[in-house]
Amino acid sequence: MTQEQALEFIQANASALGLPTDKVRLERVASHFIRTEAMAQLLDQVEYPADLEIAEIYCPKQIAP
């Protein structure tokens, strides 16, 4: 992902979420985003079986009888 691509993505999504879109800030955010994207690519190289669920935290609460 290039800086330009990252900026474009960030600009669009920041607008969608109602976040500030000033250029100086977005450029700083883009540098973080690019580093994270490179990390996310490494996670993509792992094989994930289709039935592998996300790690759990949610637990249904038992209703008292």
Place this chain on the structure above:
Amino acid sequence: MSLHNLSSAEITQGISKGSFSASEVLQSSLDRIEATDKHVNAFTAKHLDRAMQKAQSIDTLRASGASLPPLAGVPFAVKNLFDVEAQVTLAGSIVNRHHAPAKQDAFLIQQMAAAGAVLVGSLNMDEFAYGFTTENTHYGPCRNPHDTTRISGGSSGGSGTAVAAYQVPLTLGSDTNGSIRVPASLCGVWGLKPTFGRLSRRGTFPFVNSIDHLGGFANSLDGLATMYDAMQSPDALDPGCHVKKIDPVLPSLQQGTQGLRIGVLNGFFEDNASPQAREVVATAANALGVHAQVEWPDATLGRIAAFIITASEGGALHLDNLRHRIEEMEPLSVDRFMSGALQPAAWYIKAQRFRRIYRDKVNALFENWDVLLAPATPVSAPVIGTDWLEIQGQTLPSRAAMGLLTQPISFAGCPVVAAPMWPSLNDGLPLGIQIISAPWREDLAFRVAKQLETLGVCHLKKVEL
């Protein structure tokens, strides 16, 4: 009489014998805070009235002849993300100043109070716990008591500093990716990050729900164990608290290490460690007679997945602050929060799916090992304001790199005792080790820690302030 440098056991024994009162212990702690906090900036608030009332109640209890609870009269303080009744929970921010005061104490403060401990104040931290340095722009940096030009570590920096500076013998903190173990290492004190889901987080300001842990710091291992046992309890009101019963560590603390399968983590944990960090692990291993080298599975990927989940959940949690109060947020972390808020859901979900694979691999490792050793931080405390670090020929961003060696461990949820150690060539600065055991086996990590303390390998040092 100077009482501020006593351990919690020495305090409770002294009060029980009538050598001094809980009120005298409290006053000594308050005097120490008054004399030293201008140098280290650990405290953001003191809770004097309630502290005096609690100390007096312990003295009244003692005078009545009743038996005293295990932490009777022991002063403690908490990272300022813990709810304290009638106080605003800042979580290191100025944004939260507008929140209503807490209606009750956090669950763990209630547990500590029930054990007789005396809450004296709240402590400095990185804003919203997103950092490893406690260079808090709003409240000033928390300073390392061993060299006040250096960081205390974070995000529970005030909690590490308050113990290292002998202001209080016990403190509470939180640890998502290393926020107890990093300041424990850099300040040279004992720290505990229990198993994920062991201690209730109810009544604390969250950072990353699916990775947040609470734990503590102490100036003695016995104090850490006593505090940990006192805080344990099932809590159906914290969806992340998974325990059904209490597993105390004090009964087995003195059992020694015979029969335990202990190894030293290599690979990632050597490649990202300075010579001083490798030295302290080697010193501990030699003292224990340990030679086996062990590779932790997928440490790099574990760290990456933790990083992505942290950014995503943290960013989402603070979306409204990013929208409306971004100029009031910590300049050192606000751009990371925003980047996290914008991460695609696919990255987050993949990281959470990877966590299941990772958990199984780490659990499989512990079929062959009981306890594993690793450095807690790659280096000792950098000077405040340091942006970049050189570690084994790599140039790394200093603030993120401090958590390199802790992040893969907490992502698997394993319990860790952080033990204070002192590299030989380090200008008197500490650098601690992680004593890691399988999930739900804190007792084994404590036994190894006790052995290292008994051998004189792990200990605190006095500070000049």
